[in-house]
Amino acid sequence: MPGLTQGFALSEQNENVLSPRQMALRRFVSHKAAVVSCIIIGVLTLFVILAPFTARYGVNQSVQAPPNSFLSPRSNAWLGTDDIGRDLYSRLIYGVRVSLLIGLASAIISVTLGALVGAVAGFRGGKFDDILMRVTDLFLAFPFLVTLLVVRNVLGGLPWLKPITGEMNSVRFIIVLFSIFGWMGVARIVRGQVLSLKEREFVEAARAVGASRRYIIVRHLLPNSIGPIMVALTFSVVGAIISESTLAFFGYGPQAGDGATSLGILVGAAKGAVQTGFWWLAVFPCFVLIIIALSINFIGDALRDATDPRLDRGA
Amino acid sequence: MLRYILRRLAWSVPTLLLVTFLVYIALRVGTDPVESYKRVNPRASRAKIQQYIDINGLDPNFVQGYFKWLKNFITGEWAPSIKGRREVWPALKDAMANTLRLGTAATVVGIFFGLIAGVLAALRPGGRRDVFINTSAFVGISIPPFISAILLQLLFAVYWQKWFGASLFPTSGVYPAGHTGFDLFLMLKFMALPTIIVAIQIIATYSRYMRSSLLDVLNSDYMRTARSKGISERRILIKHGMRNALIPVVTIAALDVGSIVGGLIITENIFAYPGMGLYFLKSFGEGDFPLLMPWMVVIVASILLFNLIADISYAWLDPRIRLE
Amino acid sequence: MTEKVLEIRDLRVTFDTPSGPLEAVRGIDLDVEAGELLGVVGESGSGKSVTFLATMGLLPVRARVTGSVLLAGEQLIGASNKYMRSVRGRLLSMIFQDPLSALNPVHRIGDQISEMLQSHQNLSSRDAAKRAIELLDIVGIPQPSDRAGQYPHEFSGGMRQRVIIAIAIANNPKVLIADEPTTALDVTVQAQILEVIERVQERFGTAVVLITHDLGVIARVADRVNVMYAGRNVEQGTIDSLFDHPSHPYTRGLLASLPRPGKQRLKPITGFPPNMLNPPSGCAFHTRCEFAADICKGELPNLVSFGDLQTACVRARELPKSENFA
Numbered sequence: 001m002p003g004l005t006q007g008f009a010l011s012e013q014n015e016n017v018l019s020p021r022q023m024a025l026r027r028f029v030s031h032k033a034a035v036v037s038c039i040i041i042g043v044l045t046l047f048v049i050l051a052p053f054t055a056r057y058g059v060n061q062s063v064q065a066p067p068n069s070f071l072s073p074r075s076n077a078w079l080g081t082d083d084i085g086r087d088l089y090s091r092l093i094y095g096v097r098v099s100l101l102i103g104l105a106s107a108i109i110s111v112t113l114g115a116l117v118g119a120v121a122g123f124r125g126g127k128f129d130d131i132l133m134r135v136t137d138l139f140l141a142f143p144f145l146v147t148l149l150v151v152r153n154v155l156g157g158l159p160w161l162k163p164i165t166g167e168m169n170s171v172r173f174i175i176v177l178f179s180i181f182g183w184m185g186v187a188r189i190v191r192g193q194v195l196s197l198k199e200r201e202f203v204e205a206a207r208a209v210g211a212s213r214r215y216i217i218v219r220h221l222l223p224n225s226i227g228p229i230m231v232a233l234t235f236s237v238v239g240a241i242i243s244e245s246t247l248a249f250f251g252y253g254p255q256a257g258d259g260a261t262s263l264g265i266l267v268g269a270a271k272g273a274v275q276t277g278f279w280w281l282a283v284f285p286c287f288v289l290i291i292i293a294l295s296i297n298f299i300g301d302a303l304r305d306a307t308d309p310r311l312d313r314g315a
Numbered sequence: 316m317l318r319y320i321l322r323r324l325a326w327s328v329p330t331l332l333l334v335t336f337l338v339y340i341a342l343r344v345g346t347d348p349v350e351s352y353k354r355v356n357p358r359a360s361r362a363k364i365q366q367y368i369d370i371n372g373l374d375p376n377f378v379q380g381y382f383k384w385l386k387n388f389i390t391g392e393w394a395p396s397i398k399g400r401r402e403v404w405p406a407l408k409d410a411m412a413n414t415l416r417l418g419t420a421a422t423v424v425g426i427f428f429g430l431i432a433g434v435l436a437a438l439r440p441g442g443r444r445d446v447f448i449n450t451s452a453f454v455g456i457s458i459p460p461f462i463s464a465i466l467l468q469l470l471f472a473v474y475w476q477k478w479f480g481a482s483l484f485p486t487s488g489v490y491p492a493g494h495t496g497f498d499l500f501l502m503l504k505f506m507a508l509p510t511i512i513v514a515i516q517i518i519a520t521y522s523r524y525m526r527s528s529l530l531d532v533l534n535s536d537y538m539r540t541a542r543s544k545g546i547s548e549r550r551i552l553i554k555h556g557m558r559n560a561l562i563p564v565v566t567i568a569a570l571d572v573g574s575i576v577g578g579l580i581i582t583e584n585i586f587a588y589p590g591m592g593l594y595f596l597k598s599f600g601e602g603d604f605p606l607l608m609p610w611m612v613v614i615v616a617s618i619l620l621f622n623l624i625a626d627i628s629y630a631w632l633d634p635r636i637r638l639e
Numbered sequence: 640m641t642e643k644v645l646e647i648r649d650l651r652v653t654f655d656t657p658s659g660p661l662e663a664v665r666g667i668d669l670d671v672e673a674g675e676l677l678g679v680v681g682e683s684g685s686g687k688s689v690t691f692l693a694t695m696g697l698l699p700v701r702a703r704v705t706g707s708v709l710l711a712g713e714q715l716i717g718a719s720n721k722y723m724r725s726v727r728g729r730l731l732s733m734i735f736q737d738p739l740s741a742l743n744p745v746h747r748i749g750d751q752i753s754e755m756l757q758s759h760q761n762l763s764s765r766d767a768a769k770r771a772i773e774l775l776d777i778v779g780i781p782q783p784s785d786r787a788g789q790y791p792h793e794f795s796g797g798m799r800q801r802v803i804i805a806i807a808i809a810n811n812p813k814v815l816i817a818d819e820p821t822t823a824l825d826v827t828v829q830a831q832i833l834e835v836i837e838r839v840q841e842r843f844g845t846a847v848v849l850i851t852h853d854l855g856v857i858a859r860v861a862d863r864v865n866v867m868y869a870g871r872n873v874e875q876g877t878i879d880s881l882f883d884h885p886s887h888p889y890t891r892g893l894l895a896s897l898p899r900p901g902k903q904r905l906k907p908i909t910g911f912p913p914n915m916l917n918p919p920s921g922c923a924f925h926t927r928c929e930f931a932a933d934i935c936k937g938e939l940p941n942l943v944s945f946g947d948l949q950t951a952c953v954r955a956r957e958l959p960k961s962e963n964f965a
Contacts, residue, residue, distance in 0.1 A: 138334065138337075140573070141570070141573045141618050141622075142573055142614070142618070143573050143574070143576040143577035143580060143614065144573070144574065144577045145577050145580050145581065146576075146577070146580070146595065146614070149599060150338075150341050150342070150345050150599075151341070151345075152345075153341075153344075153345030153346055154341050154344045154345040156345070157344045157345050157346075157347065158344065238457075242459045245459065245461075245462075246459065246461065246581065249461050249581075250584065250596065267461070267462065267465075270465050271465065271585070274465055274468050274469050274472075274473060274486075275473070277473050277474075277477070279469060279473075279474070282465050282466065282469050283466070283469070286462045286465055286466055289459070289462055290457070290458050290462060293457045293458065293459070294453075294454060294457045294458075297453065297456075297457045298453075301453070535740060536735060536737055536740035536741045537740060537741055537742055537743040537744070539697065539735065539741070540735065540741045540742065540743070540803070540806070541743065542697055542727070543695060543697060543727055543728060543732065543733045543735075543807075544727065544728040544754060544755045544758055544806070545723075545724045545725060545726065545727035545728035545729060545758055545759065546724070546728075546754065546758045547724065554746075554754075555743050555746075558745050559743070559744070559745055562745075632745065633744070633745060634744070634745055634790040634792070635744055635790070635792045
């Protein structure tokens with residue numbers, strides 16, 4: 001019975017009052033897994049930014065003269081080597097670098113796009129809103145991988161898009177592809193938020209004094225949706241990283257030149273290693289992907305709890 | 316109710332047409348069927364190519380082409396696959412049957428255990444059991460299915476064999492190579508790993524849905540009314556809690572068919588399980604238009620069907636909803 | 640002397656909150672006599688609902704309850720769950736504030752009443768359904784046999800509250816606890832619901848505890864009143880003597896803040912209800928009391944007979960005579 005102690009809580013108003021932001025921060029910090037996750041992601045980010053120093057070999061460099069393929073973990077290759085003798089540890093660092101880049105870039109683009117479209121749709125309603133919801137319904141109802149593959153090919157098949165998308169196996173193409181996908185989920189979330197916000201008193205008040213639509217959206221609706229937007233951003237990063245891995249796993253991922261790699265490519269290579277029993281090629285990339293996915297999800301989960309004032313964590 | 320269902324079914328026809336038209340365009344642009352045909356059959360005569368274009372409705376004009384395709388599709392004049400000129404229907408039928416089997420097994424197992432886990436978690440929120448279930452579910456949804464597939468394969472197929480002599484679960488197909496006839500036990504053994512992998516996702520998702528839905532219900536006023544009646548906790552939970560908690564869960568479940576199929580595609584590919592997923596990936600990789608279009612129709616139709624089922628079950632569970 | 644059906648002695652309820660233990664009820668003594676209508680008044684947070692949820696055994700497990708509650712001579716505090724289940728709905732019933740959410744939306748009205756009947760009486764489904772229709776008739780629902788087959792969403796708020804009353808009185812309980820039964824309703828509907836409650840009280844001889852923050856409601860229907868503040872009783876007595884010459888400053892403040900014909904201006908009680916995590920020492924009302932003296936901060940006052948009232952105020956005898964609110 002959550003309402004039971006409400007009457008008592010009300011009378012605490014003269015005690016030390018925290019701003020919503022402070023309260024959110026406090027709630028976030030109390031989520032231990034999220035704090036640990038932040039540290040893990042922080043260290044990982046540092047590691048991959050400093051790749052030239054943290055990696056022991058070049059991305060395409062073999063650890064020793066042949067025979068060097070499929071070496072199990074040892075002192076000159078901590079996590080073993082792949083089929084052509086390259087150091088898995090160094091390749092993981094370079095791979096995570098590319099994957100994080102894809103994740104962040106496409107998350108930022110799709111969240112920006114989705115927040116704007118969602119805010120406008122929620123605020124204006126009408127035809128625009130109807131069509132938007134129908135289109136996103138359609139896309140989200142389909143099996144994700146199918147839509148992803150089909151849209152990927154459509155994007156690649158339209159020659160006039162080439163200046164934006166670049167080659168089909170480039171990292172840029174993947175980022176554009178994921179941005180086109182990612183905005184829909186965000187738009188739905190922001191739209192829902194805006195729909196409930198626009199009936200609230202402060203928006204009515206702004207409208208009553210004659211504020212323009214754009215002003216209301218930019219000054220009132222979006223800032224008040226910042227919690228859900230941040231949460232969506234976090235989950236978009238994971239979504240993109242996993243999608244990239246999935247695409248690469250099925251052979252549709254980025255194939256950047258000169259043996260450059262991504263987490264997806266490394267995980268994809270694990271498929272072959274399963275049958276042959278070179279366990280390190282499967283275990284380490286999978287492990288890294290799991291750690292990244294878990295950590296970012298924990299952060300997103302804690303952000304959601306922290307920014308959602310309706311949640312009564314005491315109950 | 317019957318009138319509602321009939322009307323919804325009638326409405327789904329134009330929806331199906333519209334969506335398949337969009338799919339038709341997407342496949343025309345994305346896979347360039349004519350080019351794919353020429354690539355697979357480099358020595359095809361001009362007449363053969365023209366015949367291929369005609370039967371598949373691959374006219375330069377998309378609208379005209381679509382209706383041509385539609386007419387042939389409805390009248391049963393399906394083009395054979397571009398590679399090996401296989402009949403499409405038998406292949407599609409087999410794939411559907413296999414996926415239905417795997418999907419049903421995984422969904423039943425997944426929803427059953429997912430709901431139980433969700434209820435157990437919600438009964439003592441914040442308790443040790445809740446934290447354990449909730450964290451496991453969180454880990455479960457964070458790990459993409461192909462990762463768990465690789466790791467489980469490595470463990471049960473490769474290393475089990477190394478350590479204990481025989482592999483516990485086979486990693487590919489429905490039956491061992493060369494097997495004919497029906498063998499339930501063998502089939503279950505082959506289906507075990509893929510079922511587990513798809514089911515893990517479903518368990519993780521549904522335990523979370525069920526937990527939060529039941530928590531809402533448990534905190535509601537009518538549960539307090541039920542308690543004030545002096546009836547047993549078990550009866551309160553089953554009669555007053557479960558039905559209310561299941562309303563949102565059932566609705567989501569029926570709408571979730573897309574993501575379950577998504578999980579199946581990935582899993583089927585890894586286990587070389589000859590279902591809809593493998594069918595799709597193979598034909599998509601080859602740009603095999605005659606195989607792809609019927610597949611899309613089946614998928615769109617089943618999404619529409621499950622949408623309808625979601626609405627009906629919603630109305631059936633919740634008397635506040637009137638279907639008109 | 641009438642028979643006491645419910646005797647509450649030194650009842651205390653403590654919740655563990657993230658900010659420390661919160662004692663919501665701090666030693667309540669209260670009697671309910673057979674067939675009477677007792678009003679319990681207090682602000683939100685005064686512990687009035689918690690007192691009776693504790694009596695019903697409906698508090699969450701994390702609440703610690705001590706003291707004594709005797710229902711027809713049987714101890715309820717510390718009683719087994721099984722015994723409490725047999726008490727709830729049979730000897731002791733409760734109706735709640737919000738009729739819109741108190742009924743299960745997916746079950747028919749008739750079934751929700753039958754469930755109450757069948758859980759305490761050995762009735763066939765058919766007899767229970769018949770009795771349910773009679774009960775709907777008793778609480779004043781027109782066409783009860785049709786309405787029994789309907790769902791809660793087909794009823795208005797007032798009608799739903801009648802249904803809830805029908806459920807509560809189904810087994811003819813000794814005590815009916817009504818927790819703010821009219822607060823969520825329109826004024827005209829409020830009067831109707833109070834009428835139904837009075838009718839039930841008279842017809843079945845049920846003792847009714849009417850919990851409310853609205854003294855106007857109490858004035859209309861109650862025989863006796865118990866005023867609560869910060870988890871303590873501050874005053875109790877018959878409705879007439881309380882309105883005639885309230886002696887506790889809090890009661891006076893409550894009465895003075897009540898709108899009455901001919902009165903120009905309402906006089907609110909100043910200040911805020913105390914923070915129950917850290918209640919004021921001594922009489923909790925001293926922070927807002929116009930008559931407060933040093934002595935009030937010292938000791939926790941108990942109910943003492945003062946004329947025909949019982950008042951928990953150490954200065955009760957010294958205070959100027961109150962205005963008459965009758």
